[in-house]
Amino acid sequence: xxxxxxxxxxxxxxxxxxxxxxxxxxxxxxxxxxxxxxxxxxxxxxxxxxxxxxxxxxxxxxxxxxxxxxxxxxxxxxxxxxxxxxxxxxxxxxxxxxxxxxxxxxxxxxxxxxxxxxxxxxxxxxxxxxxxxxxxxxxxxxxxxxxxxxxxxxxxxxxxxxxxxxxxxxxxxxxxxxxxxxxxxxxxxxxxxxxxxxxxxxxxxxxxxxxxxxxxxxxxxxxxxxxxxxxxxxxxxxxxxxxxxxxxxxxxxxxxxxxxxxxxxxxxxxxxxxxxxxxxxxxxxxxxxxxxxxxxxxxxxxxxxxxxxxxxxxxxxxxxxxxxxxxxxxxxxxxxxxxxxxxxxxxxxxxxxxxxxxxxxxxxxxxxxxxxxxxxxxxxxxxxxxxxxxxxxxxxxxxxxxxxxxxxxxxxxxxxxxxxxxxxxxxxxxxxxxxxxxxxxxxxxxxxxxxxxxxxxxxxxxxxxxxxxxxxxxxxxxxxxxxxxxxxxxxxxxxxxxxxxxxxxxxxxxxxxxxxxxxxxxxxxxxxxxxxxxxxxxxxxxxxxxxxxxxxxxxxxxxxxxxxxxxxxxxxxxxxxxxxxxxxxxxxxxxxxxxxxxxxxxxxxxxxxxxxxxxxxxxxxxxxxxxxxxxxxxxxxxxxxxxxxxxxxxxxxxxxxxxxxxxxxxxxxxxxxxxxxxxxxxxxxxxxxxxxxxxxxxxxxxxxxxxxxxxxxxxxxxxxx
Amino acid sequence: xxxxxxxxxxxxxxxxxxxxxxxxxxxxxxxxxxxxxxxxxxxxxxxxxxxxxxxxxxxxxxxxx
Numbered sequence: 001x002x003x004x005x006x007x008x009x010x011x012x013x014x015x016x017x018x019x020x021x022x023x024x025x026x027x028x029x030x031x032x033x034x035x036x037x038x039x040x041x042x043x044x045x046x047x048x049x050x051x052x053x054x055x056x057x058x059x060x061x062x063x064x065x066x067x068x069x070x071x072x073x074x075x076x077x078x079x080x081x082x083x084x085x086x087x088x089x090x091x092x093x094x095x096x097x098x099x100x101x102x103x104x105x106x107x108x109x110x111x112x113x114x115x116x117x118x119x120x121x122x123x124x125x126x127x128x129x130x131x132x133x134x135x136x137x138x139x140x141x142x143x144x145x146x147x148x149x150x151x152x153x154x155x156x157x158x159x160x161x162x163x164x165x166x167x168x169x170x171x172x173x174x175x176x177x178x179x180x181x182x183x184x185x186x187x188x189x190x191x192x193x194x195x196x197x198x199x200x201x202x203x204x205x206x207x208x209x210x211x212x213x214x215x216x217x218x219x220x221x222x223x224x225x226x227x228x229x230x231x232x233x234x235x236x237x238x239x240x241x242x243x244x245x246x247x248x249x250x251x252x253x254x255x256x257x258x259x260x261x262x263x264x265x266x267x268x269x270x271x272x273x274x275x276x277x278x279x280x281x282x283x284x285x286x287x288x289x290x291x292x293x294x295x296x297x298x299x300x301x302x303x304x305x306x307x308x309x310x311x312x313x314x315x316x317x318x319x320x321x322x323x324x325x326x327x328x329x330x331x332x333x334x335x336x337x338x339x340x341x342x343x344x345x346x347x348x349x350x351x352x353x354x355x356x357x358x359x360x361x362x363x364x365x366x367x368x369x370x371x372x373x374x375x376x377x378x379x380x381x382x383x384x385x386x387x388x389x390x391x392x393x394x395x396x397x398x399x400x401x402x403x404x405x406x407x408x409x410x411x412x413x414x415x416x417x418x419x420x421x422x423x424x425x426x427x428x429x430x431x432x433x434x435x436x437x438x439x440x441x442x443x444x445x446x447x448x449x450x451x452x453x454x455x456x457x458x459x460x461x462x463x464x465x466x467x468x469x470x471x472x473x474x475x476x477x478x479x480x481x482x483x484x485x486x487x488x489x490x491x492x493x494x495x496x497x498x499x500x501x502x503x504x505x506x507x508x509x510x511x512x513x514x515x516x517x518x519x520x521x522x523x524x525x526x527x528x529x530x531x532x533x534x535x536x537x538x539x540x541x542x543x544x545x546x547x548x549x550x551x552x553x554x555x556x557x558x559x560x561x562x563x564x565x566x567x568x569x570x571x572x573x574x575x576x577x578x579x580x581x582x583x584x585x586x587x588x589x590x591x592x593x594x595x596x597x598x599x600x601x602x603x604x605x606x607x608x609x610x611x612x613x614x615x616x617x618x619x620x621x622x623x624x625x626x627x628x629x630x631x632x633x634x635x636x637x638x639x640x641x642x643x644x645x646x647x648x649x650x651x652x653x654x655x656x657x658x659x660x661x662x663x664x665x666x667x668x669x670x671x672x673x674x675x676x677x678x679x680x681x682x683x684x685x686x687x688x689x690x691x692x693x694x695x696x697x698x699x700x701x702x703x704x705x706x707x708x709x710x711x712x713x714x715x716x717x718x719x720x721x
Numbered sequence: 722x723x724x725x726x727x728x729x730x731x732x733x734x735x736x737x738x739x740x741x742x743x744x745x746x747x748x749x750x751x752x753x754x755x756x757x758x759x760x761x762x763x764x765x766x767x768x769x770x771x772x773x774x775x776x777x778x779x780x781x782x783x784x785x786x
């Protein structure tokens with residue numbers, strides 16, 4: 001589809017609503033020391049100073065985002081109030097080019113789907129470019145009356161809010177338009193990074209943000225997604241069409257680190273390790289995270305038909321080798337400079353079969369594992385081309401592939417159970433495996449029409465809607481609706497791992513695997529058999545992984561490639577050499593002297609603060625940490641029978657109940673009683689380890705110990721006890 | 722009989738580590754195999770025979786997107 005307007009027309013239609021000039025502060029030891037505040041209701045633009053306390057307690061990235069959001073909203077603020085903010089921050093390490101995976105941005109906002117603070121991490125160039133333009137974070141508040149673009153000109157120290165009536169909304173078009181518009185010439189496009197969303201973000205609660213980077217080899221913009229929690233919906237509600245930053249200040253030492261030599265040494269070590277080991281280990285450079293598809297199916301962890309099952313014979317139609325052929329090879333696909341793990345794979349020249357861009361040949365970023373499992377197997381879809389098409393449209397329409405997959409799978413199960421019929425779906429035959437129906441549902445979301453609008457509310461609201469309007473059984477919907485805290489589950493079957501049930505439901509933002517992925521450690525290795533063992537893992541790993549989000553780092557170089565001698569270490573699951581790399585990176589950039597214990601403490605402060613943030617917004621207590629039963633065990637007799645031997649054995653050996661003579665229905669019930677009790681015991685152990693009371697509220701001594709016993713924090717905690 | 726990650730498994734003659742991994746469907750690439758506490762190098766998986774009564778640990782390191 002040709003762009004409706006030329007770049008000249010788009011440019012001439014821009015009207016500058018506010019211009020602000022500043023002197024860009026050079027970054028020193030990872031921080032510029034200033035952040036940018038933009039209010040779209042009043043067109044106020046100002047600079048805020050980064051205090052030493054902010055750096056000490058909140059570090060950067062997700063920490064800065066939570067701190068600014070905390071101060072911006074009250075317990076009454078809702079996601080679509082002007083007071084809500086979108087904060088983007090890369091963190092102090094973010095932007096170094098010596099170590100793989102160091103270009104992440106963290107986006108924080110009140111989520112439309114959970115009602116509380118959401119954090120989402122994303123690659124692309126925007127965060128680092130913003131920092132090298134002089135800002136450790138951008139904080140956007142207010143709502144514009146008409147569509148706007150916010151432009152940061154880092155070379156000339158100028159920020160503008162511009163009325164932007166003619167750009168497209170959908171990301172694969174607008175990101176190209178904005179890149180061309182703000183670049184001086186073709187070569188300069190590399191210096192421009194953009195953020196956009198899409199049409200479906202306007203009509204659903206699961207909107208995501210696309211962060212672009214210009215791919216000079218493909219001569220096009222690539223898109224990485226801040227997927228979780230509906231921040232794209234907030235973005236479009238604020239009438240933001242795009243954020244743009246342009247800077248030529250992109251050098252290997254733009255962070256002005258305290259010890260450049262240490263960064264160089266640490267980076268070279270990992271580059272060599274990747275070069276030696278990736279082809280023998282995870283094949284990230286050729287397959288990206290899609291290398292996991294057949295592995296997850298082998299271990300009964302791949303969600304199939306709304307998480308009913310964990311494997312499928314057709315999973316091999318979407319296996320790693322299929323994606324390796326589809327992905328263009330031989331291109332260093334890093335989403336930030338210097339990332340030799342290079343997992344940002346793409347399908348080039350993909351010809352679309354449906355929708356408004358039917359017939360167009362496009363670049364499709366991904367699919368990554370989560371997308372293959374979400375819009376694919378979870379919906380019973382095993383056609384790789386359908387997955388690529390769904391991936392493309394989710395991206396350009398601004399919809400999170402994880403939430404879309406999980407909510408579509410839920411709607412499909414409701415359809416197959418006749419809770420909804422073609423009458424309610426407007427003729428969509430939402431059977432598992434019907435990719436045409438899934439695509440049409442997505443197009444409806446973009447058009448704001450039909451059943452797409454209902455589904456776009458997410459699983460939690462769909463459950464309420466079906467109960468209210470279609471007389472559905474609320475208990476059954478609660479069991480099969482894969483959401484917790486309002487957020488849709490990401491794509492791993494957790495039924496056989498008690499630790500991962502907690503890894504999902506005991507998260508701050510909702511069930512997303514970026515806090516903890518403990519399934520192998522628990523279910524396969526049997527390394528954490530006791531409640532105390534599991535609680536320790538649910539203390540360490542969420543905190544370790546939180547740290548990446550404070551610093552602008554990607555998780556993948558931590559343990560998707562490993563040193564040859566890692567098996568000989570005391571704690572191979574932690575990859576000790578890489579943990580030390582991160583300590584060295586932090587010290588090398590900031591000049592501080594942390595060790596691996598302090599690394600965890602840094603996260604612990606922010607993690608507990610986020611828990612209190614949930615309390616402030618009316619959540620954050622035990623009843624919000626309970627998963628749907630589909631995440632814990634077999635809901636239906638069909639599920640039980642599909643793994644009958646396993647479940648019968650567990651009933652007998654673990655629960656001490658003889659399955660002899662029991663009907664399947666009775667066995668499902670007994671199994672449920674056993675597993676739900678186990679889950680509650682896990683919650684008790686985790687709360688104790690985390691220093692929380694039995695309601696899940698951080699104890700005052702925990703807050704004091706972590707030095708986050710600020711007056712307003714303590715007040716909220718006391719009011720909830 | 723052998724034990725694999727604390728679970729009993731029937732032993733048979735000429736059971737190599739490679740064969741054992743296939744039986745268990747352990748296809749994940751980042752694993753460590755220990756037999757009676759000793760690490761078996763990946764290059765040895767084809768020819769290393771698992772003895773009867775062995776205590777086998779197949780340690781899967783975490784991954785995930």
